[in-house]
Amino acid sequence: MTVRTRFAPSPTGYLHLGGLRTALYTYLYARKSGGNFILRIEDTDQEREIPGAVDKIYESMKQAGLSYDEGPDVGGDYGPYIQSQRKSMYLPYAKQLVETGHAYYCFCTKEKLDADREKAEKEGRAYKYEKDCMHLSKEEIEEKLAAGIPYVIRQNIPTEGKAGFDDVLYGRVEVDCSTLDDNVLIKADGLPTYNFANVIDDHTMGITHVMRGTEYLSSAPKYNLLYEAFGWQPPMYVHLPPVMREDYRRDKMTKEIIPDENGNPELIVRKLSKRYGDPSFEDLLDAGYLKDAVINFIALLGWSPRGEREFFSLKELEEIFDLEGISKAPSLFDMKKLAWFNAEYVKKLSPEEYMPIAEKWLRKAIDTEKFDVKRICELLQPRTEVFSQLPEMVDFLAEMPEFESDLYTHKKMKTNPEVALDALVKIKPVLEAIEDWSEAALHDAVMNAVAEFGMKNGQMLWPLRIAISGKANTPGGAFEIAYLLGKDETLKRLNSSIERLKA
């Protein structure tokens, strides 16, 4: 049997990282099994649909490198791949269930249902639809239908017995039917709900493995009842735990931190969500994360290859991915580890690959025409964690920042403003005398002078770097910075720093 998996997002926004991981695992499993990976758009809720979201999904899938064999924009033998375009397919199946007693027409108004729900809540019990309309006679139903009264079709869940399903990860999951509600299958607008569409589509598209979030774990028994009612073979289910994030408890609307009873911020774990500002896949790419690093990191968040190796390309993942390595517990998204992964991937880039990416970011801070960008990139590459940090790492090259003279104080280097002034005054003529302004020449001239003066390296080099950069940390030491700035600018900065120390 050929494995067929599907990623079925609804077009309600961007591809969040949890969604990306689901898509990735679904893709990897299909590839590993030599099967097909299908993209299906679940847009049965026209009210929530966001214009352009479908294109964003295509774009993100493309950027992530998750190519699908069938989908709305690539075609396939099981189309259409957009649920709203399959609208006419669902009602006949629903009617079939009505015929066999597994579903029924319901004419209850939204107002009635809301009132019932409210009442249930007041009484502190779980709301459940009480099958009011199931007892309508065939004549009554015909009459109402003929009169054009809006209706929905509900699943008729048995009042007793158990319902369950088998999950690859969780094993057999079973619940009492009495705890299940008669879900709406076909909405008043004629479109199916997710509860119905996923079953019909997965079956008619020949999906063999359904991978989705654990939020569907509690409704899966109902779906299995549907498969049974149709006499269909249910797919293999693989429910994936969510990706979480640690954060302070915040107000849903204002995003402000809600303190606990003692007035302290309360640390909680919640699902990754755009609403609270968590980054989407695209956000990460825009912020200067490498696609491969993100994929690698996400793959390992909730799945383990059970070895010590942790760097994998998408191709390699396609070969070694397996369902057994997926963990059942939710995992926390750790920005620091992602940053580390990214730094490692950046280091592996060839200089030719690194430079164009870096240059784009450098331009935000400096005029790249005026500097030896190649040299800057050499210095920057081993220090790049995320590309978006680059501008602030080089901004001092464009303009000398204001700084406090206590920057000259460094315990280990045995320097302070007085030592610095002395060193700077002494080194000034040495620098002025250098004709060939290269790092090597700078190095030789200064080091010779230091030896001559009988100083420690740090007592000269630390102040010099501070005097011309104005920053405690720079990508490179005094010689590299001086070289990058050029002789004129270096001496100009040196002079002004000396004057400031004298004042």
Place this chain on the structure above:
RNA sequence: GACCUCUUGGUCAAGUGGUUAAGACAUCGCCCUUUCACGGCGGUAACACGGGUUCGAAUCCCGUAGAGGUCGCCA
């Protein structure tokens, strides 16, 4: 509240009855060094709790606690 699920260091995680309970990130310390970083070396740190079963339990069973999910004409 009801139902479902989960629980190894701060985080990601290996581990499937007998291990000194891996590894990675983070953190701390040391070395390298003209800063930071890179690199190297080392340290701190975990089986949620309580009962069983067993010669022996992180691993099996039962409770408890905590966490997550669901309870929509949303997916």
